[in-house]
Amino acid sequence: MRTIGLIGGLSWESTVIYYQIINQRVRERLGGSHSANSLIWSVDYTTVEDLIFADRWEEVSTLLVDAGRKLEDLGADVLLICSNTFNRVADQVAQTSSVPVLHIVDAVGAGVRARGMRKVGLLGTRFTMEEPFYRDRLAAQGFEVVVPEREQRELIHRVIFDELVRGVLKESSRNAYAQIIADLANDGAEGVVLGCTEIELLIDESYSGIPVFPSARLHAEAAANFALAPESAHRLMAAGSPSDWST
Structure with missing residues (x-):
C-alpha cells in the first residue's frame, strides 16, 4: 500500500472528510481492521485565507510547495491538496514534487464521466466559480460547466467563508443552496459539482433534485484507489490519466 500525503487544514473541517473516507475505502477493499498509510500536513487556515484575499497566490504556492516537500520527505508516495480553491496552485506543487499530485478536478471529472453526464453546474468559492483554473480543466475533459448568477455566487462565497469553514451549518443557507x-x-x-470541500458538510442529494458530485469524497476515494492500485494502473494515474480513478 502506498502512503498518501494530505496537504490539509484548508479548512480542517473538510480535511476530516478526507481522513475518514480514505480509511473507510481502504477497510472496504482490504477488510478486517485495515486502514490507510497516510500523512497530514495541516496548515493554519487563517494564514492562507488572508493570502488569497490579498491576491498573494505566489506566497500560497510557496507555502503549499513547502508542505508537499515535507510530506514527501516523510515518505508520501502521492500528494493531495485538500481543497478546490487551493488546487489553483496544484501545478506548481506538482512541478516541484517527485511524486504524483492528484488534482481534485480530475477526480471530479472521473465521477461525472462515470454518471454519463455532459453538462454540470458548479458551486464553490468565488475563485473556483469565476477563475478559469477549475472550469477550464473540467471543460478540457469534455464537460460543459455552468455557474450561478452573480448574486448567487456572492451568497455561496459568503456562506463558505463566514459559516462553513468555521463549522457553522445554517438551515437558511442549506435552503438557499438548494434553490x-x-x-x-x-x-x-x-x-452539480460541490466544488468546495466544505459544501458537502451542508448539503447532499437529499436536498437536490439532481445528482451532486461531492469533491472531497471523490478526491479522497481517488487517493485510496491510487494507494491500492496495481503497478500498471498506478503508472497511468501517476501520469495524470484519471480514467481509472473511480474504480
Whole structure:
C-alpha cells in the first residue's frame, strides 16, 4: 500500500472528510481492521485565507510547495491538496514534487464521466466559480460547466467563508443552496459539482433534485484507489490519466 500525503487544514473541517473516507475505502477493499498509510500536513487556515484575499497566490504556492516537500520527505508516495480553491496552485506543487499530485478536478471529472453526464453546474468559492483554473480543466475533459448568477455566487462565497469553514451549518443557507441548485437544473445542468470541500458538510442529494458530485469524497476515494492500485494502473494515474480513478 502506498502512503498518501494530505496537504490539509484548508479548512480542517473538510480535511476530516478526507481522513475518514480514505480509511473507510481502504477497510472496504482490504477488510478486517485495515486502514490507510497516510500523512497530514495541516496548515493554519487563517494564514492562507488572508493570502488569497490579498491576491498573494505566489506566497500560497510557496507555502503549499513547502508542505508537499515535507510530506514527501516523510515518505508520501502521492500528494493531495485538500481543497478546490487551493488546487489553483496544484501545478506548481506538482512541478516541484517527485511524486504524483492528484488534482481534485480530475477526480471530479472521473465521477461525472462515470454518471454519463455532459453538462454540470458548479458551486464553490468565488475563485473556483469565476477563475478559469477549475472550469477550464473540467471543460478540457469534455464537460460543459455552468455557474450561478452573480448574486448567487456572492451568497455561496459568503456562506463558505463566514459559516462553513468555521463549522457553522445554517438551515437558511442549506435552503438557499438548494434553490441555487434548482436554478442550475432549470438552466440544463444534469448534475452539480460541490466544488468546495466544505459544501458537502451542508448539503447532499437529499436536498437536490439532481445528482451532486461531492469533491472531497471523490478526491479522497481517488487517493485510496491510487494507494491500492496495481503497478500498471498506478503508472497511468501517476501520469495524470484519471480514467481509472473511480474504480
